[in-house]
Amino acid sequence: MNKIINKSKYTVPSIPDIIERSRLFDLLGKSDGKKAVFIIGQAAQGKSTLVASYVKSDKRPTIWMHLEKEDSDHNLFYNLLIRAINAAIGNDILPSDTQAFSLGPRKNLLRQKEVIKFLTTEMTQSMNLVIDNTEALSIESRSYDLIHDLIKNNNSINIYIISREMPPINIQDFKIKQEITIISNSELSFSIDETELFFNKLTGVEINKNTAISIKSFTEGWIGGLVLLSESIKNSSNGSKQFNDKDFPEMLKKESFDFFFQGIFIKQEESVRKFLIYSSIFDVIIPDVINKINITNDAELILETMEKRNLFIHTIYDGLEKKYRFNSLFREFLESIYEQETSIAEKQKIYSCAGNIFESFENYEEAMKFYLKGDNHESACDMIIKTGTDFIITNRDNELKSKIIMLPKEYLEKETWIFFYLTLTERIKGGYKNLHKLKDAYDRFKKEDKLRGRILSLAFLIESSVFLGRSPEKLMILLNEGKLLLTEIAGTELFIYARTLLWQQIGFAYIAGGLSFTKGLSACRNSHILAVKIDDQSLIISSMIVSAMGYAFTGEIQLSETSLEKIEGIGKNLTPEYRTLRNIVDIANSLNKCDIKNCEFLLNLCRENIESHGLLFLYPVFIELSGQFEIQRKNYDKALKTSNHLNDIAVLSGSDYYSGLSLRLSALTHYHMKHYEKALKLSIGSKKLLNPDQQDNYYGSCAKLINCLIRINTGSGNDLRIELNDLLSYFKDPNQFERTDVIKALVIVSFLDEDYKNITNLLKELQPDRSYLFQRTYISTIDNIKFALIAFIFDSKIISKKEIDAYNSKDIKNTSLFLKSVIKKNESDLNGLIMRKIEKYSLSKVKITTLGDFTVEIDGRVIRNNEWGGKKPLLLFKYILAFGCTNIPKDILIDALWPEANASSGEKNFKVNLHRLRKVFGLNNSSSYVILKHNNVSLSLDLFEIDFLKFEEKISISDSNYNENDNKEFYSLCREIYSLYGGDFLSNELYEEVLVKKRDGLKNSYLKILEYLSVYAEKKGLVEDFIYYNIKIVAIDPLNETACRRLMLTYKREKKVNSAIKIYNDLKNYLNKEIGVSPDPDTIKLYEELT
Amino acid sequence: MKKILIIDDEKPTLSMFKLFLNAYGYYVFTAENGLSGIDIYKKESPDIVFTDVKMPGMDGIEVLSKIKKINVRSEVIVITGHGDIDLAIQSLDYGATDYINKPINRKSLDSALNRAISRLSIKSPEPCGLSVEKHDQKYKMHLTGSVNCSLLSDHLPNINSYRNSFIEICINNNFSINSNGIKGLIELINELKDRKNYIEINGIPENFIPIFEMTGILKVLK
Incomplete structure (x- = not known):
């Protein structure tokens, strides 16, 4: 019954016999595709009839909302909208309870706006949405905000707003963009033809054209006036069905409505009059109800007759039974008579009677309304008790409050339920005061031994306690009490809804309060089982969201993700809690994949969701992830600031758990910053706070891992290997980066312990696909280098030389020295082998620049000229470079450097100068840099970074890719090569033949690249680039006439004639000076065109 | 619902405050500097103001003085750095009704809020x-x-x-x-x-x- 009654608010009204108004239909048809159509006209102007008849002729589904004053509460408006949509579309595509559960203050309007945005922008199904009787909303109603949003975001829905006056919605923008149509009184009023048709076809009163003109002028086309006029004629004393001007007042306006209503009303039989008066108390008239009240036995007949006569009554057929609704103006008229003519006693009787009937139909909300009107407080109180929970869970707090305050105050004392429900309407926003009231309610229920009341009040008491941050001790008392209560009735079928709610709040408290995640998750499981049993979708989603939150809090991202994936239905994305948790899971996954860009985007999205919806309980985990993100991108200052902020949160919320997370973040940051002592202290603190009960949990284990990583560097850990092995058993999943970190740490520790066998075994544990190289890591760069070097020594397949070279050379050198210092202790063969392998990495790297200014840098220090021990060692080095760096027969070098010396003095000179050269790279290990083997000289290229070699390597790649020169990557390579060429090879050594030969070779390669880039710029129409590259070509090769012509032509096109002429003149002078010729005829012709 | 304005130049602090005070049932406005804080104060007339003392530009003491000029009965609670008692006393001299130290703990915040609300419920200020x-x-x-x-x-x-x-x-x-x-x-x-x-x-x-x-x-x- 409840549903049937409510359904009338979203059922399209039936259409009485009407005159087809094709001109208005055309107008509506033309408005298809507009954001909205406003139908604004006075009462009884046929607005609803017009739209109802129009949408009924349409095949699209129609969502009809008949608003009443109570819908001024945006929660009720929203609920009505969702119900109407679900009814029209046929299945529950949208949840009415997206705000049933909240991890923050209930910002319902915002959530509702989001659903509306989704509805209007995402739903592709075309449909009609009619918002009728809009004038019923109070002027300050926030429901107008929702209507505005419906219009603003609308893409495919035909929205019709029906109102007596223009609703207070800002429509200026829509008007300017011609996105809306407004049909007003002037369009709605009946034309002369329509007036004639109305009388002749519908009323049986015959009129001619002239009379129609006269009526039109009197009534101004007002339909209500036409109906009233026809009625007054039919009921006139002479019984004539002819129109008489005398029957008509001078000006028929709305003000004369009552006059005509009175006219119609008094002509009715007394029983009908009584029926009409009493029926006016109902929003929707159900014949069965009227009959039961004993007003009449013929309700159906009277209503049908009135409807046929178009007497201000609409029919609504909701598929089950026929119901009626008075025209609002007519109802107001009848209500005023009811107020005047009905005694208080009689009213009370009738209201009570209506209340009884609705109660018998089990429509308790409607019954409550009438009991309250009839001052039948006892029964009203009963109904509030029966329906209170429904009001609360559908967020109709204000409505419930308005009902409760209609009861005498003594009911708050007398009836705990009433006290409890009133308190609930203020929950959370009532602060501590309300918390005490909830406690009072709970104590009273306990005293009265009302089990359902105890369960519900305790559930809400726990929720408020969490929000208001009560101490863990006080929370635990409530939780234990709750669990005890639930255990007592476990296995029974009693109060399952209330029990589900209590389990859920217990789970929420355990998790949000950081008390025990295991117990929290267990409570959520209980809540979920019960919610499934009663098939309450809202509670099912809530329990899963709290579970997902629990997993996210403990860092169990995979489990959190699984929990979220189980949540079904379109509505989940409209729940901010779901969306934000989804963000958190995605952030963690992006972090794990080192996808910094995506992670940054998701963090911003997540912050927006948390802040706009006030999702307090997701804030700390979000901040923790933000800190991890900063560490990942090596922004340690920001990471420390974030950790301080997390500490602020911990202090404010009084949570040890958040303190632990803050310390952990800080410890990890300091570890990466190599502040090992500080990091160690912080990590010990975090270990204690995150793992207080010494039971394995994710964050606690991560804190342990970070502690172990720090201890690798502080040397403070006898049990380090044991602890790392424990962690290896905890982090079982081979894809987990934490497991990789543990393995890496164990490899380093094993190396330090000289347990080489274990290293080999550990390296086998790493994923063969080397995916761990692209994962997130807690381990610092320095420790990662330690691992990489050790792994490279033991198994070069794990880490390649290239991967090691990618690290900073200074870090590699320092790390090698450290490792060397460790193995010196033992002189076994294996140690000797390892030592030799490490040796190389402990040497300084030498950076040579030959293209442009010649420089040699060792560990960032530039070698000064006087450090070369004379000109010859330097020249020797330059020749070694020019001859290609490796495998150069020493005789070639001797010939080049000492062409006139005999064999023995040449040999001697060579030895002396080689020795001097080697000394430049250090006293120890100097022979490692310049090797003389089998009379061949080589530079140890592992230790050198030589620019022209890199240049040549890239040139060789570009040569092999030349055929694909249209491809973007090829040009990107060319640009890279271009940037490597800093100038001519060893330009200071102008006349050394070997060097000149090398220089020219490199220069030609560079010119080739410039040509490629010039061609690319021309193809892409990049004029500035084209000019730039050609200027570069001409600068290197001033006789390149083709490049000069290209430049002249481009300057000409760009209308830079002077520049073009300058190019020509420079070329002409150069040709003349260098080879004594003139430019080509083509070039001269081009010049002449310019001048 | 009581209105609270928070003025602090640190965005994360503002976010945190807003989330917590929203959850306690307050309507919260935030401002990242003294100047916009004063503007919001004039526009929204919040019941309680929290302002950080150390801020670039207009500092908390200046904010406090300006607010007190607009409404001498306004409840302004000053946020000071850890152990900065001198600044706290200086703020009280300028008319702050209370102060809290950073990092703000729950007890201090509750105490400051309860006392502010209690004073707001009195029609005229209680003299010494x-x-x-x-x-x-x-x-x-x-x-x-x-x-x-x-x-x-x-x-x-x-x-x-x-x-x-x-x-x-x-x-x-x-x-x-x-x-x-x-x-x-x-x-x-x-x-x-x-x-x-x-x-x-x-x-x-x-x-x-x-x-x-x-x-x-x-x-x-x-």
Whole structure:
């Protein structure tokens, strides 16, 4: 019954016999595709009839909302909208309870706006949405905000707003963009033809054209006036069905409505009059109800007759039974008579009677309304008790409050339920005061031994306690009490809804309060089982969201993700809690994949969701992830600031758990910053706070891992290997980066312990696909280098030389020295082998620049000229470079450097100068840099970074890719090569033949690249680039006439004639000076065109 | 729903405050600097203002002065750095009704909020008051309102009548104090001690305990 009654608010009204108004239909048809159509006209102007008849002729589904004053509460408006949509579309595509559960203050309007945005922008199904009787909303109603949003975001829905006056919605923008149509009184009023048709076809009163003109002028086309006029004629004393001007007042306006209503009303039989008066108390008239009240036995007949006569009554057929609704103006008229003519006693009787009937139909909300009107407080109180929970869970707090305050105050004392429900309407926003009231309610229920009341009040008491941050001790008392209560009735079928709610709040408290995640998750499981049993979708989603939150809090991202994936239905994305948790899971996954860009985007999205919806309980985990993100991108200052902020949160919320997370973040940051002592202290603190009960949990284990990583560097850990092995058993999943970190740490520790066998075994544990190289890591760069070097020594397949070279050379050198210092202790063969392998990495790297200014840098220090021990060692080095760096027969070098010396003095000179050269790279290990083997000289290229070699390597790649020169990557390579060429090879050594030969070779390669880039710029129409590259070509090769012509032509096109002429003149002078010729005829012709 | 304005130049602090105070049931406005804080104050007339003291541009003391000029009864709670008692007292001299130290703990915040709400519920501001009631050999001195002057001459003319007695100085929830008041209170305690009275202070608001400790009031008692 409840549903049937409510359904009338979203059922399209039936259409009485009407005159087809094709001109208005055309107008509506033309408005298809507009954001909205406003139908604004006075009462009884046929607005609803017009739209109802129009949408009924349409095949699209129609969502009809008949608003009443109570819908001024945006929660009720929203609920009505969702119900109407679900009814029209046929299945529950949208949840009415997206705000049933909240991890923050209930910002319902915002959530509702989001659903509306989704509805209007995402739903592709075309449909009609009619918002009728809009004038019923109070002027300050926030429901107008929702209507505005419906219009603003609308893409495919035909929205019709029906109102007596223009609703207070800002429509200026829509008007300017011609996105809306407004049909007003002037369009709605009946034309002369329509007036004639109305009388002749519908009323049986015959009129001619002239009379129609006269009526039109009197009534101004007002339909209500036409109906009233026809009625007054039919009921006139002479019984004539002819129109008489005398029957008509001078000006028929709305003000004369009552006059005509009175006219119609008094002509009715007394029983009908009584029926009409009493029926006016109902929003929707159900014949069965009227009959039961004993007003009449013929309700159906009277209503049908009135409807046929178009007497201000609409029919609504909701598929089950026929119901009626008075025209609002007519109802107001009848209500005023009811107020005047009905005694208080009689009213009370009738209201009570209506209340009884609705109660018998089990429509308790409607019954409550009438009991309250009839001052039948006892029964009203009963109904509030029966329906209170429904009001609360559908967020109709204000409505419930308005009902409760209609009861005498003594009911708050007398009836705990009433006290409890009133308190609930203020929950959370009532602060501590309300918390005490909830406690009072709970104590009273306990005293009265009302089990359902105890369960519900305790559930809400726990929720408020969490929000208001009560101490863990006080929370635990409530939780234990709750669990005890639930255990007592476990296995029974009693109060399952209330029990589900209590389990859920217990789970929420355990998790949000950081008390025990295991117990929290267990409570959520209980809540979920019960919610499934009663098939309450809202509670099912809530329990899963709290579970997902629990997993996210403990860092169990995979489990959190699984929990979220189980949540079904379109509505989940409209729940901010779901969306934000989804963000958190995605952030963690992006972090794990080192996808910094995506992670940054998701963090911003997540912050927006948390802040706009006030999702307090997701804030700390979000901040923790933000800190991890900063560490990942090596922004340690920001990471420390974030950790301080997390500490602020911990202090404010009084949570040890958040303190632990803050310390952990800080410890990890300091570890990466190599502040090992500080990091160690912080990590010990975090270990204690995150793992207080010494039971394995994710964050606690991560804190342990970070502690172990720090201890690798502080040397403070006898049990380090044991602890790392424990962690290896905890982090079982081979894809987990934490497991990789543990393995890496164990490899380093094993190396330090000289347990080489274990290293080999550990390296086998790493994923063969080397995916761990692209994962997130807690381990610092320095420790990662330690691992990489050790792994490279033991198994070069794990880490390649290239991967090691990618690290900073200074870090590699320092790390090698450290490792060397460790193995010196033992002189076994294996140690000797390892030592030799490490040796190389402990040497300084030498950076040579030959293209442009010649420089040699060792560990960032530039070698000064006087450090070369004379000109010859330097020249020797330059020749070694020019001859290609490796495998150069020493005789070639001797010939080049000492062409006139005999064999023995040449040999001697060579030895002396080689020795001097080697000394430049250090006293120890100097022979490692310049090797003389089998009379061949080589530079140890592992230790050198030589620019022209890199240049040549890239040139060789570009040569092999030349055929694909249209491809973007090829040009990107060319640009890279271009940037490597800093100038001519060893330009200071102008006349050394070997060097000149090398220089020219490199220069030609560079010119080739410039040509490629010039061609690319021309193809892409990049004029500035084209000019730039050609200027570069001409600068290197001033006789390149083709490049000069290209430049002249481009300057000409760009209308830079002077520049073009300058190019020509420079070329002409150069040709003349260098080879004594003139430019080509083509070039001269081009010049002449310019001048 | 009570309105609260928070002024702090650190965005994360504003976010955190907003989330917590929203959850407590307040309507929260935030401003990232003093200037926009004043604008919001003028526009929204919040019931309570929290302002950080150290901010670039217009600092918290200036914000406080400006707000007090707009509405002398406004409840302005100043946020100071950890242990920055001097700044706290300076703020109280400028008319702050309370202060809280960073990092803000729950107890301090609750205390500041409760006291602000309690004062807002009083129609006119409670003047500095000292009333005495006698129970057997024990005196109860009730210290109320904003203590900002000497307590002896105006409020306790017959100091000599208290000798060898047990005196309990009771502080009520609406109490506030500035540097003059601190001097006055120390003076009062010293005078009472000189007359061999045993003195005890009860009801010191949570946030004022460090001030009582740092300024030596509690030391004087010992």
